[in-house]
Amino acid sequence: MNQRPPADSRSWPPTLHRWYALVWVFLGLAPSVIGGLNDPAPQRYIALALLVVIGLGYATVRCLPGNPVVRPTPYLWVLAAAVGAMAWLPGGGAALFIVSLPQFWILAASPRAATVLSGAAAAGTFAGSTEWQAESGEFVTGNGVFTVIGYAAGILIGTLVHRSMEESEARALRLSTELERTQSQLAEAHRRQGAVEERERLAREIHDTLAQGFASIIVLAEAARSTLDTEPDRTARQLLSIEQTARENFAEARVLVGSAPQSGLTPGSVAATLRRTLDRFAEDTGLTVLAELPEVLCDQQTRIALLRCTQESLANVRKHAGASTVSVFLDRHADRVELEITDDGRGFVVEESHGFGLDGMRKRVAELGGELTVTSSPGDGTRVLAALPTNGQE
The missing domain is CATH 3.30.565.10 (Histidine kinase-like ATPase, C-terminal domain)
Incomplete structure (x- = not known):
């Protein structure tokens, strides 16, 4: 399965941030804190310390998602260890594990990493819950069963969501490729159209300037040749017109090739x-x-x-x-x-x-x-x- 780069939590919808943070605090951290207040002093302090550590870790990853020093994977290992450790304490249980499961699938680098990390948390929670209840002679407890079911459901849902995301990304990539190809074809069509329009413009300019001037020169030259011997004054005027027309054509030619400003008119x-x-x-x-x-x-x-x-x-x-x-x-x-x-x-x-x-x-x-x-x-x-x-x- 393709590896997915670590998620940047800045890309999560802000509403998802807020709602999940509220759910995790009120259904995960808060019950654990309340449950641990009645524990003996050593266990109470350990539980509170673990909860503070994972709370600060989540806040750090949440608030500094683009910082290269802040890596989600170390935090997830800390979270797995803390969730498993909480299950060994009297106030701990499977609820914190279940509420924390989404973090493994959101922050892990790949589905395999999410499976391993959440599996470590599940193993610690299951072992802690079973060991705690074993003192009463119960080796299979409700918390243990709940943990196994939650872990299996997390893998199923996380895999489905990841596969859906992969398919969406593949579709997006195909659409992006098609869009780029279409844009390239459109740009090429625009270039060709621009070349055609430029050729038409040049053809129109040549027809309206040089071609008309050459036509005038031909007519004047024919007229001058026919009156060369009989009407020298008229021939001289026609030759002068030929010269003027040729000079104007030369000026227009310079305009067309860009060696003179397009003027002709003041x-x-x-x-x-x-x-x-x-x-x-x-x-x-x-x-x-x-x-x-x-x-x-x-x-x-x-x-x-x-x-x-x-x-x-x-x-x-x-x-x-x-x-x-x-x-x-x-x-x-x-x-x-x-x-x-x-x-x-x-x-x-x-x-x-x-x-x-x-x-x-x-x-x-x-x-x-x-x-x-x-x-x-x-x-x-x-x-x-x-x-x-x-x-x-x-």
Whole structure:
């Protein structure tokens, strides 16, 4: 049978401490003290001394359970000897043994140790009770029988309780192992989910910045090549736009790899930044751009989201809409900022569109607690409305 480490009495329920201490004092120690008061002087003093010793021993083990000097096993040997010795005295008997039995099973290091220690106490009690009554010619006494029955019952109950505790501890260990395994699997799932989310974030950033910039460079380069001989001034402007776009892509690339702060926007400059983006778009495409961009204050993440939504919408207009006019309106409400981008292009069926750009805009806005609404139908142009909370910023 597995050895159980010595019990730490601090782990016992406080109520159990109090009730058992009361039972042991009033049904064990007190009757022995009262019974020994009428004994002759030597026996009376010996009995009182034994009771004081085991009472102090129990109090010490009870009050100092974590002290490495205080070991339950020596106290249990003292208890067994004292209980057996009390049975040899006129005021002693089996009652003290029976009331003291739980201590052997609570404090002993193992069921075997509890059996041996309580057995020593039982043997001393049985022998003392029998010897005392033998003077009257009674070798089998009620105290002796009571002691044997109590010892047998103590072994039976103690073994059952210990086995039940072992099964409970085994179940607890299995549950703890399963919990640790589940926590490990959950942590691994969180790590994988975090990696997936980070890849999606990087893909969205690359699509909204580098990919759009490279697309602009390609379109501008093709236009510049076609006008190289016939319209040198226009070609020069297109080459300048290519250079500016390349520089912006380089700055965005540094942000993505972490070698530059994620900025691109200075505090409070969202309107100016959007206006520069619209001016570049109008210059590169030749489309008419109408804009109402009042200065609004919002946090950095909101400014970046507004810029990315504008860039993606303009890229879609350039690639798919076939529009002649684009309108951009920025508005601040009490609890949100709204960005509306409309075009008079060919439109599309929103439900049938599953492009990465629209999904990326929706996710970006949703991450900030906002909402992106796309309204369009074939032949009626497109309207993109991004509404983001301002978090109480004024």
